[in-house]
Amino acid sequence: MYDFIIIGGGVTGALIARTLSRYQVKVCLLEKESDIGNHATLANSAIIHAGFDPEPGTLKARLGVRGNAMYETLHKELHVPLLRTGAYVVARHEDDVAILNALYERALKNGVEGAKLLSGEQARKLEPALHRNSVKVLDLPSTKVTYPWEVALSALENAVSNGVEYRLEAEVVGIVRTDKVYAVTLANGHALKSKAIINAAGAFADKVAGMIETHVPYKITPRRGEYLVLDKSVRGFVERVLYPVPTEKGKGVLVVPQVHGNILLGPTSEFQDSPSAVTNHQADLSMIRQAASTLAEAIPFDKVIRTFAGVRATSSAKDFYIRQSLEHRGFYHVAGIDSPGLTAAPAIAEYVVETLIKQDYDLESNPDFNPYGMQYPHFHEASLAKKRQMIAENPAFGNIVCKCERVTEAEVLMHIHRPCGGHSVKAIKKRARAGSGLCQGGYCEGTVVKLLARELKQPLETIDYYRKDTPILMAETKVKR
Amino acid sequence: MKTDLLVIGGGAAGIAAALEASAQGLEVLLLERDTQLGGILNQCIHNGFGLHVFKEELTGPEYAERFIHMFHDKDIAYKLNTTVLDIRKEDAGFVVSASSLQEGWLELECRAIMLASGCYERTRGQIQLPGDRPKGVMPAGSAQRYLNMDGYLVGKDVFILGSGDIGLIMARRMKLEGANVHGVAEIMPHSNGLTRNIVQCLHDYDIPLFLSHTVTDIRGKDRLEGVTIQQVDENWKPISGTDKHFSVDTLLLSVGLVPDTMVFESLDIAMHPVTKGAVVDQHYQTSIPGIFACGNALHVHDLVDYVTEESRRAGRAAARYVKGLSVRQKRLALNSGANIHYTLPQYIDTADFNGVISCMFRVTKKAEQGEFVIRQGDRIIQRKKARFLAPAEMEQLDLDQTMLSDHETPLTLDFEVIRP
Numbered sequence: 001m002y003d004f005i006i007i008g009g010g011v012t013g014a015l016i017a018r019t020l021s022r023y024q025v026k027v028c029l030l031e032k033e034s035d036i037g038n039h040a041t042l043a044n045s046a047i048i049h050a051g052f053d054p055e056p057g058t059l060k061a062r063l064g065v066r067g068n069a070m071y072e073t074l075h076k077e078l079h080v081p082l083l084r085t086g087a088y089v090v091a092r093h094e095d096d097v098a099i100l101n102a103l104y105e106r107a108l109k110n111g112v113e114g115a116k117l118l119s120g121e122q123a124r125k126l127e128p129a130l131h132r133n134s135v136k137v138l139d140l141p142s143t144k145v146t147y148p149w150e151v152a153l154s155a156l157e158n159a160v161s162n163g164v165e166y167r168l169e170a171e172v173v174g175i176v177r178t179d180k181v182y183a184v185t186l187a188n189g190h191a192l193k194s195k196a197i198i199n200a201a202g203a204f205a206d207k208v209a210g211m212i213e214t215h216v217p218y219k220i221t222p223r224r225g226e227y228l229v230l231d232k233s234v235r236g237f238v239e240r241v242l243y244p245v246p247t248e249k250g251k252g253v254l255v256v257p258q259v260h261g262n263i264l265l266g267p268t269s270e271f272q273d274s275p276s277a278v279t280n281h282q283a284d285l286s287m288i289r290q291a292a293s294t295l296a297e298a299i300p301f302d303k304v305i306r307t308f309a310g311v312r313a314t315s316s317a318k319d320f321y322i323r324q325s326l327e328h329r330g331f332y333h334v335a336g337i338d339s340p341g342l343t344a345a346p347a348i349a350e351y352v353v354e355t356l357i358k359q360d361y362d363l364e365s366n367p368d369f370n371p372y373g374m375q376y377p378h379f380h381e382a383s384l385a386k387k388r389q390m391i392a393e394n395p396a397f398g399n400i401v402c403k404c405e406r407v408t409e410a411e412v413l414m415h416i417h418r419p420c421g422g423h424s425v426k427a428i429k430k431r432a433r434a435g436s437g438l439c440q441g442g443y444c445e446g447t448v449v450k451l452l453a454r455e456l457k458q459p460l461e462t463i464d465y466y467r468k469d470t471p472i473l474m475a476e477t478k479v480k481r
Numbered sequence: 482m483k484t485d486l487l488v489i490g491g492g493a494a495g496i497a498a499a500l501e502a503s504a505q506g507l508e509v510l511l512l513e514r515d516t517q518l519g520g521i522l523n524q525c526i527h528n529g530f531g532l533h534v535f536k537e538e539l540t541g542p543e544y545a546e547r548f549i550h551m552f553h554d555k556d557i558a559y560k561l562n563t564t565v566l567d568i569r570k571e572d573a574g575f576v577v578s579a580s581s582l583q584e585g586w587l588e589l590e591c592r593a594i595m596l597a598s599g600c601y602e603r604t605r606g607q608i609q610l611p612g613d614r615p616k617g618v619m620p621a622g623s624a625q626r627y628l629n630m631d632g633y634l635v636g637k638d639v640f641i642l643g644s645g646d647i648g649l650i651m652a653r654r655m656k657l658e659g660a661n662v663h664g665v666a667e668i669m670p671h672s673n674g675l676t677r678n679i680v681q682c683l684h685d686y687d688i689p690l691f692l693s694h695t696v697t698d699i700r701g702k703d704r705l706e707g708v709t710i711q712q713v714d715e716n717w718k719p720i721s722g723t724d725k726h727f728s729v730d731t732l733l734l735s736v737g738l739v740p741d742t743m744v745f746e747s748l749d750i751a752m753h754p755v756t757k758g759a760v761v762d763q764h765y766q767t768s769i770p771g772i773f774a775c776g777n778a779l780h781v782h783d784l785v786d787y788v789t790e791e792s793r794r795a796g797r798a799a800a801r802y803v804k805g806l807s808v809r810q811k812r813l814a815l816n817s818g819a820n821i822h823y824t825l826p827q828y829i830d831t832a833d834f835n836g837v838i839s840c841m842f843r844v845t846k847k848a849e850q851g852e853f854v855i856r857q858g859d860r861i862i863q864r865k866k867a868r869f870l871a872p873a874e875m876e877q878l879d880l881d882q883t884m885l886s887d888h889e890t891p892l893t894l895d896f897e898v899i900r901p
Contacts, residue, residue, distance in 0.1 A: 228609070229606070233746065276702075277613070278613075278614060279611075279612060279613050279614075280609075280610075280611045280612060280614070281611050282611040282697070285609055285611065304606065304607060304609060305604070305606045305607060306604075306605075306606030307606055307609050307611075308614070309614075384586070387580075387586050388585065388586050391580075391585040391586055392585070395582055395583075395585065396582065398580045398581050398582050398583075398584070398585040398586065399562065399580070399581065399582035400514070400564035400566070400580055403514065403564050403566075403743065404743065406566060408580075409582070438601065438743065439601040439602070439604065439741075440604040440605075440606055441623075442601050442602050442604065442620055442622070442623055443601065445623065446623070446626060446627060446631065460631070460633065461633060464616075465616035466616065466703075467703045469703065469704075470615075470616040470703050470704055472616065472619075472627075472635065473627060473631070473633035473634070473635060474633070474634050474635055474636050474637060474730070474731075475633065475634045475637070476632055476633055476634075477628060477632045477633065477634055477658055
């Protein structure tokens, strides 16, 4: 019997798990995929927004601004990467200026630190790639960029080290409540019991809610966003996140420097039926190029190395829907977490545990709680002396596996065997960055497959690309050496 | 220990350059990141290599083996499993940072560098192919390595996008291994591969080639389930109603190769927008004196024989540099004019120009016949008639030093199509 089951291993679920691990409670996080954070957490703009656009008084505004500040603590405790870029919201014609002025007022109301207005000219001096048509700019110095997937991973890993359990490939198919106890049935037939449930199932939250609620108070309408990724050789093309003035459709197509040096262009915003389809469309990719070109001059489109798409869990509630079920005590909805969901995630976790749950449950502090996560070394970023020391201690640091991102064998092994280790090619890519560079795994994929097979003691043809049953090698040839 | 010439890459280019520089008396050290010498030749188990250099038809590994033997005979120093990560310019030369499992971190001093690191394959992301993103879409060369080096097939029902030589070779190779190869689509109205590969790899095995077609949709949640191809108009826009669907588990991409110049990242070396390699003079010297490049790391070749010939010249040139016989003073531009995709070299070092330069170049479009013309200002200094030209086939033209009218006026190479 668990005290809490968290459904969904995205950044929200993982941070809630970590916050609960501060208390003496038995927690299990369930993730239907073979790795955590495979949906919106993996495919988003990676921005810790300043909090300039949500309507004052909403959860989005309040938790957004609070969450932004909390990332500094996460950076210290969990070592999640943080790039303090700042951002410009750009008015590109006179019609935009009134909206920009209103956004400035809103930023002040929301308590955004350091917000100020600049002329286009002033801004271009600091950000030379900014489009010459930029008339006026809202400067938001508190905007940051992180690696969202690593936030989820390190939060979960820290939670696990503090006693939380987690299960992968654990899709919830049924929830019933009898005698104040929830019974959760998984797709594999297993049943788990818990006193309370936290529904953090992202784009699937309404589906999960529908398993127990007679009236689901919100509907998720999946909203797809497509992106282009520029190679890290463009590092420095822009220093800040560039936003256009937002429209009713959302924040628009942005230019976003990433923590690893790449630049992201996107997202688009298209409603779709599927909560999971991450298809790229020619028309959307062309739209991104056009839209991004109105924000920055001479974008090096020849450096595009990848396209991707993510799905936002946009809900009919407009604001985040975070509250206890009206029908079932102990069932908490954490739903509709679209932008600024990543920004707000640490504050959402705090709000769910410290405000909502504590109203109903007495939580006793966990005296052994250790807020610090493991720090995994990046060989490439080490000084020469440190590199030599690392190799002396472990020669596998000398073996470069991915030469685009300079990832060593020692790092790959570490990310296979860490507590929340990766067991597929994509899982290693997400943890160690092997295959994220210019050649997109052309050089290193085969090596990673072999290292996984060796370390997991499995045949090569069972090593998956990402989900279960997606092996890269399909069959041995008719003549085996 | 200070080496005269440090060669990055132990494939066809690196070995040929190292052999030639060593023959000229240089102390050479070659670094190879793989577990053996030979580079991509090791995975090219088909034949067709060596017709120019050895006047006989060899497989890739056989061609590599001959050079590896010569290399070992000369006792040239080399290190395997060693990846070069950075190059720093120092007063009297360069320091190359490299790393290996066996020797750890290395800081190697040298007087000159030869970049012979080959090329990488363009990926799905670089050509921004729309559709779902399941497993099963991969560059043809990666599939070739899995098949020929590791002994594994990546799929059983295959479609190939792009008619580059690797795609064509892999169409046949997958077929021979029992896979069903459904077809090859090429967005251009002509093939990008050698004619002999179209005949020997597609026609001989009844594999259809769809010219002026491209993949416009990819379907599959986890694993690839199918692709759609469409005919394109002259602006490469898909024509509606021309859709053809193929149920395949694998889409191999043969959509171009790009010189791998990643180790140049921290240096300010002038790069060429078309070749994607360094800009060089006839000595294969980049914009930084002492740094040379050859083979597919400089520009992508169609035949390994040409790589060998070019790399030998580059090795000789590097030797002249190290010996102080070649001190660059002035570079004269050789510009790509009408119908010319690129030329190589792009500059001529007039201070050290004796005899003949072998200029390599590609045309921008197919032509029955025409004439190559090199002009210096308005004056024609060299011309050569040619027939059956295609962008996929590299052309060569010798430029004699005595032809130059002066050392000031840039040269331009044009291709003038002759209408039959």
